Amino acid sequence: MGDNVIVIALACSECKRRNYSTTKNKQVHREKIELKKYCKWCKRHNTHKETK
Ligand SMILES: [Zn+2]
Numbered sequence: 001m002g003d004n005v006i007v008i009a010l011a012c013s014e015c016k017r018r019n020y021s022t023t024k025n026k027q028v029h030r031e032k033i034e035l036k037k038y039c040k041w042c043k044r045h046n047t048h049k050e051t052k
Helices: none
Strands: 006-010 019-025 032-041 044-051
Touching: 006 032, 019 032, 019 044
Parallel strands: none
Antiparallel strands: 006 019, 006 044, 032 044
């Protein structure tokens, strides 16, 4: 674990709620990451985007 690993939150692109948090290596993932994850508020799988 070096200085390039940061904690990020993943927010649902539909309701904007931050449902997940994870870590990423910002040297490996230079772009904002997007993951398909289940949103319990929308009750379906939505794209979750990296947010601070
Ligand atoms: Zn949602």
